[in-house]
Amino acid sequence: MTDWNAMSDEAFRQAVRADLEANYPEHLRYPSRRLRWQEVREWYLDRAARGWTAPGWPQAFGGVGLTPAKQLIYIEEQERRGVARGPDQGVVMVGPLLIRYGTEAQQQAFLPRILSWEHIWCQGYSEPNAGSDLASLRTRAVADGDVYIVNGQKTWTTLAQDATHMFLLARTDPAAERKQEGISFLLVDLRTEGVHIRPIRNIAGHEEFCEVFLEDVRVPRENLVGSPNEGWSMAKALLGFERLFLGSPKLARQALGRLHRLAAARELYRDPGFMDQLARLELDVADLGEAYEGFAEQVRAGQPLGADVSWLKIWATETFDRIAALIVASAGSAAAIPGPQSFGDRSVDVLNLYFDAMPATIYGGSNEIQRNILAKQVLRLPE
Amino acid sequence: MEDRQDEHRMLADSVRDFVRADATLSRVRALRETHQSFSREAWSRLADVGWLGIRVPEAAGGLDLGVAELAIVAEGLGRGRLPEPFVEVAGFAAAVIRSGDNDVLARDLLADIASGRRLYAVAWQEDSQDASPARPLCTVQPGGAGPVLTGRKILVTPAEADAYIVSAASADGIALYRVAADAPGLDVSAQALVDGSRVAELRLHGVPVPDGDRLASPGRGLEALEHGVAEAQVLASAEMLGLSEQLLALTNDYLATRRQFDRPLSAFQVLRHRAVNLYIQVELMRAALRQAVRVLDGDDDLAVRQQAASRAKARAGSAAMAVAREAVQLHGAIGYTEEADVGVHLHRIVALSAWLGNAAWHRRRYAALLPRESLEAVS
Numbered sequence: 135m136t137d138w139n140a141m142s143d144e145a146f147r148q149a150v151r152a153d154l155e156a157n158y159p160e161h162l163r164y165p166s167r168r169l170r171w172q173e174v175r176e177w178y179l180d181r182a183a184r185g186w187t188a189p190g191w192p193q194a195f196g197g198v199g200l201t202p203a204k205q206l207i208y209i210e211e212q213e214r215r216g217v218a219r220g221p222d223q224g225v226v227m228v229g230p231l232l233i234r235y236g237t238e239a240q241q242q243a244f245l246p247r248i249l250s251w252e253h254i255w256c257q258g259y260s261e262p263n264a265g266s267d268l269a270s271l272r273t274r275a276v277a278d279g280d281v282y283i284v285n286g287q288k289t290w291t292t293l294a295q296d297a298t299h300m301f302l303l304a305r306t307d308p309a310a311e312r313k314q315e316g317i318s319f320l321l322v323d324l325r326t327e328g329v330h331i332r333p334i335r336n337i338a339g340h341e342e343f344c345e346v347f348l349e350d351v352r353v354p355r356e357n358l359v360g361s362p363n364e365g366w367s368m369a370k371a372l373l374g375f376e377r378l379f380l381g382s383p384k385l386a387r388q389a390l391g392r393l394h395r396l397a398a399a400r401e402l403y404r405d406p407g408f409m410d411q412l413a414r415l416e417l418d419v420a421d422l423g424e425a426y427e428g429f430a431e432q433v434r435a436g437q438p439l440g441a442d443v444s445w446l447k448i449w450a451t452e453t454f455d456r457i458a459a460l461i462v463a464s465a466g467s468a469a470a471i472p473g474p475q476s477f478g479d480r481s482v483d484v485l486n487l488y489f490d491a492m493p494a495t496i497y498g499g500s501n502e503i504q505r506n507i508l509a510k511q512v513l514r515l516p517e
Numbered sequence: 518m519e520d521r522q523d524e525h526r527m528l529a530d531s532v533r534d535f536v537r538a539d540a541t542l543s544r545v546r547a548l549r550e551t552h553q554s555f556s557r558e559a560w561s562r563l564a565d566v567g568w569l570g571i572r573v574p575e576a577a578g579g580l581d582l583g584v585a586e587l588a589i590v591a592e593g594l595g596r597g598r599l600p601e602p603f604v605e606v607a608g609f610a611a612a613v614i615r616s617g618d619n620d621v622l623a624r625d626l627l628a629d630i631a632s633g634r635r636l637y638a639v640a641w642q643e644d645s646q647d648a649s650p651a652r653p654l655c656t657v658q659p660g661g662a663g664p665v666l667t668g669r670k671i672l673v674t675p676a677e678a679d680a681y682i683v684s685a686a687s688a689d690g691i692a693l694y695r696v697a698a699d700a701p702g703l704d705v706s707a708q709a710l711v712d713g714s715r716v717a718e719l720r721l722h723g724v725p726v727p728d729g730d731r732l733a734s735p736g737r738g739l740e741a742l743e744h745g746v747a748e749a750q751v752l753a754s755a756e757m758l759g760l761s762e763q764l765l766a767l768t769n770d771y772l773a774t775r776r777q778f779d780r781p782l783s784a785f786q787v788l789r790h791r792a793v794n795l796y797i798q799v800e801l802m803r804a805a806l807r808q809a810v811r812v813l814d815g816d817d818d819l820a821v822r823q824q825a826a827s828r829a830k831a832r833a834g835s836a837a838m839a840v841a842r843e844a845v846q847l848h849g850a851i852g853y854t855e856e857a858d859v860g861v862h863l864h865r866i867v868a869l870s871a872w873l874g875n876a877a878w879h880r881r882r883y884a885a886l887l888p889r890e891s892l893e894a895v896s
């Protein structure tokens with residue numbers, strides 16, 4: 135078996151790149167929306183067969199056991215190739231959760247099925263009345279013999295319609311003094327009686343997130359992760375270096391590429407007004423890339439990320455948004471036309487990145503919440 | 518002046534009542550599902566209250582009022598997000614038709630518009646990257662049995678018009694013709710825009726146009742078009758103002774009612790300021806529109822009208838896009854859904870700001886039309 139970590143970074147990068155170039159299907163590159171499981175299934179099952187579902191998990195649990203540095207390279211090369219994101223909550227969230235806090239029985243029951251994609255997970259945190267203020271969540275889990283009976287509603291659950299399972303936060307102790315206390319982590323099989331999933335169409339007309347209703351859903355007690363009422367601190371502890379990816383320059387770079395395509399087709403390079411705006415955005419992305427490398431360096435050195443990484447998320451998502459807006463502004467009357475269209479001999483989708491950029495400033499902790507974090511924890515402004 | 522202000526207030530009130538009595542947003546959604554731009558039934562209700570004939574002479578059954586009145590209606594219909602193509606037909610097409618030089622035909626067409634009997638769409642655009650009507654490739658040429666039109670037009674709105682007003686180049690200049698939707702030699706294909714409205718691509722393969730169908734002669738066609746385009750740009754700005762006012766109202770309501778962290782979102786000072794920023798954008802749009810309406814109702818000089826139109830549309834295009842984007846943000850995830858009203862307004866703003874020149878195009882034209890002295894005075 136290859137010892138990937140023993141390879142030089144450069145050799146590893148070349149190996150990953152060559153593999154993706156040879157094997158990742160052309161028609162799935164840079165998809166214009168979040169793809170459904172049916173569309174990416176073949177690719178991810180192929181990865182699974184090669185043992186590459188979970189590059190970051192320890193080998194003892196069936197992962198590749200890559201060091202953080204190598205994981206970053208792996209992710210960067212996927213971004214470079216435009217690999218479609220899969221329903222990765224099992225790999226990114228549930229795996230690390232169970233590896234850290236799960237019982238052996240839970241690990242045996244769930245980890246192999248994440249690796250094989252037999253189970254597909256979605257994230258059940260947000261509720262209609264608990265968005266930014268997640269700790270006010272109301273979904274209740276009441277112990278009754280050997281089960282919890284769960285009642286409540288989750289919402290904005292990305293791709294719940296493709297998932298078999300949901301990891302959710304539910305209130306187990308309503309009497310707790312602070313609302314962050316009394317919340318537990320539960321693993322729920324979505325095929326259980328009492329679960330109803332309704333897809334919600336987004337502003338671009340795609341069904342990418344859902345409402346999930348839970349009515350007297352009986353969840354085995356052994357599906358509670360960690361200690362009861364400790365869910366909040368576990369959820370926070372799980373926010374590891376994944377936060378770096380919310381600040382990845384990938385989307386902004388992809389949008390810049392799109393802008394260049396449009397500019398070439400429309401001969402905008404001759405327009406000094408356009409060039410000024412383009413140069414401004416190029417600089418925004420270049421400096422984003424450099425800042426990202428600074429944080430990535432911390433991850434490579436095995437250091438935890440601080441609250442300051444919040445600024446990266448703000449800058450990455452707002453730069454993406456500005457580029458998407460300039461794409462729209464550079465398309466003339468064609469900006470009203472949805473879907474790919476031809477500009478000369480080039481095909482360009484003008485609007486999809488505009489709609490993609492919109493929620494990025496809302497999810498993953500809205501940019502307003504990120505600014506609150508920075509003001510409090512980095513600038514230490516007194517309240 | 519006092520009188521007109523009162524009349525304008527009453528007109529604005531009646532537009533508000535009109536849209537309130539109509540389930541406009543659910544109609545927008547239903548029309549999208551059934552691939553239609555508008556409902557003929559709602560169109561005839563607009564005719565019944567007289568608004569389709571605001572710019573139509575009394576002799577043709579209209580009210581013979583000004584751009585001011587048309588803009589009030591456009592703003593109110595935008596606020597209510599009425600799906601019907603009011604600005605496109607009662608504004609744009611009517612203005613082009615009025616500015617032609619075939620009085621007999623114009624009278625018939627304007628009477629059709631005022632009565633709601635038929636809808637006309639101006640078919641001027643051929644290149645999505647060119648917002649000027651001055652360079653059509655579509656030609657009118659003598660044929661065996663009279664002149665024929667040959668060429669292609671795009672983004673003709675509404676696609677479901679009963680007839681199109683087509684611009685065509687001849688050796689003597691640009692002329693305008695009425696072409697029925699079912700004319701021989703005409704292929705029409707329709708496509709939905711981001712707001713669900715439908716635009717047509719016309720392919721004209723030698724469409725015969727008898728003299729009686731010529732709305733404007735080659736000496737007059739371009740000017741007629743330019744006058745109509747300027748008026749439509751101002752009316753589109755008015756509709757965007759209405760859409761933005763509604764987005765501001767929706768956002769304020771949401772901030773006041775949505776609670777997080779045990780208080781309404783409106784209690785967070787940063788969000789209060791963000792709402793105020795939206796309000797300022799709306800008021801700027803209103804100011805730019807007001808001057809444009811004044812110019813269009815008072816000055817016949819085309820360059821002056823174009824500059825005023827560009828000022829209004831440059832402002833409306835950028836301000837409305839900014840308001841729409843921010844309204845989504847302040848709503849959080851719910852603002853990103855199709856079922857939220859925010860999106861229905863946002864889609865229309867994206868479509869209108871791209872129509873007849875976007876903000877960047879209008880800034881450029883505005884600068885080009887500045888008198889030289891004022892440029893020098895700045896430097």
Ligand SMILES: Cc1cc2nc3c(=O)[nH]c(=O)nc-3n(C[C@H](O)[C@H](O)[C@H](O)COP(=O)(O)OP(=O)(O)OC[C@H]3O[C@@H](n4cnc5c(N)ncnc54)[C@H](O)[C@@H]3O)c2cc1C
Pocket residue numbers: 256257258259260261262264265266267289290291292293343493496497498499500501502503506775777778782785787788846847848849850851853
């Ligand atoms: C595309 C998408 C996918 C998602 N996928 C998932 C998922 O899979 N699972 C899941 O659990 N959740 C998911 N979410 C939900 C996401 O986590 C929430 O949208 C987010 O937490 C914000 O909550 P909210 O939408 O209720 O907005 P709200 O919290 O109601 O916020 C509304 C506005 O007020 C601002 N605001 C709120 N509080 C403050 C404050 N204290 N100070 C200043 N401003 C404030 C916000 O920034 C926002 O602009 C998804 C959301 C989106 C858009």
